[in-house]
Each structure stands twice: as C-alpha cells, then as structure tokens.
Amino acid sequence: MPADELPSRGLRTCHPLVEDGTARTRLRPDAAERFTPLRRELGVSSFGMNQIVLQPGQRGRIHRHRHQEEVYLVLEGTLTLLLEDEPTELGEGEVVRVAPGIRRQLVNRESGRLVLLALGGAREHQGRDGEAFASWNDEHPVSPQELSMPPDLAPDQLRTR
Numbered sequence: 001m002p003a004d005e006l007p008s009r010g011l012r013t014c015h016p017l018v019e020d021g022t023a024r025t026r027l028r029p030d031a032a033e034r035f036t037p038l039r040r041e042l043g044v045s046s047f048g049m050n051q052i053v054l055q056p057g058q059r060g061r062i063h064r065h066r067h068q069e070e071v072y073l074v075l076e077g078t079l080t081l082l083l084e085d086e087p088t089e090l091g092e093g094e095v096v097r098v099a100p101g102i103r104r105q106l107v108n109r110e111s112g113r114l115v116l117l118a119l120g121g122a123r124e125h126q127g128r129d130g131e132a133f134a135s136w137n138d139e140h141p142v143s144p145q146e147l148s149m150p151p152d153l154a155p156d157q158l159r160t161r
Contacts (some may be wrong), residue, residue: 072095130144131143
C-alpha cells in the first residue's frame with residue numbers, strides 16, 4: 001500500500017511537535033537546485049533532512065553547525081568532504097558523521113554527478129522507545145528486544161519483476 005494511502009489509526013504522538021500519521025516524498029536527483037529540503041515535505045520536526053546534488057566541479061559553502069551533528073549518506077558518485085581543509089573521500093553507500101563545531105565543505109571533484117542525503121539533529125537521541133507487536137491484531141505491545149523477528153516470506157510470496 002503506498003504511504004499516502006496508509007490508514008489513519010487515530011494514534012497520537014507523545015511529542016507535541018511531531019506530526020501524526022505518515023508522509024511520503026521522492027528524491028529528485030535531477031532537480032535544478034543543489035539543495036532540496038525534505039524535512040518540511042515530510043513533516044519532520046526533530047531533525048533536518050536535505051538532498052544535495054552537486055554536478056561535476058560544484059561545491060558547497062564552507063560551514064559548521066554550533067549545535068547539531070550532521071550525517072552524510074552518499075547515494076551516487078563520490079563525495080570529497082573537506083573537514084577543517086583536510087580531504088576525505090566517500091563513495092556510494094558510505095556514511096559519515098560530522099560533530100558540531102567542525103568546519104566542512106562538500107565537493108564534487110568527479111566527472112559525474114554527486115547525490116547525497118544530509119541529516120542533522122541537535123538533541124539527544126531518545127533510544128529504545130519502540131514498541132513491537134506479534135501480529136496486526138495484537139493490541140498489547142512489548143519491547144522489540146522481547147519479540148523474535150517474524151519468519152521470512154516463502155518463495156511463492158515474493159514478487160517477480
């Protein structure tokens with residue numbers, strides 16, 4: 001079922017700044033803009049989320065964050081990440097975290113485009129707040145650590161494309 005058709009169960013979040021329900025968007029690597037904010041499209045309020053596309057030779061501003069840490073996930077291409085003017089290379093599928101206060105610059109030194117996600121947050125992670133259910137009919141959650149993973153799908157349940 002597409003995310004925009006997910007049923008509303010009338011569940012309320014515990015945090016007053018977090019929107020109810022679900023939201024869905026699509027990455028747009030062919031967008032003309034280098035920087036595409038995704039947070040507002042999704043209604044995310046607890047961390048930042050941006051798509052960054054750099055064409056060959058393009059680079060971002062040298063910047064830092066006073067409070068938030070930032071994570072970069074390379075989706076396509078190779079990122080040259082300058083940290084206090086020291087370069088490091090990250091390829092597709094690689095992830096890096098940069099602490100607050102460290103100056104950084106994103107650079108595409110390659111002949112192909114660079115697509116990445118930038119995620120940033122400034123508050124302490126509220127871990128272990130998940131609740132797991134044994135089935136869709138189950139009304140009583142348990143800690144995810146208390147519930148085994150469900151069995152894998154049988155081969156005849158897999159889609160073929």
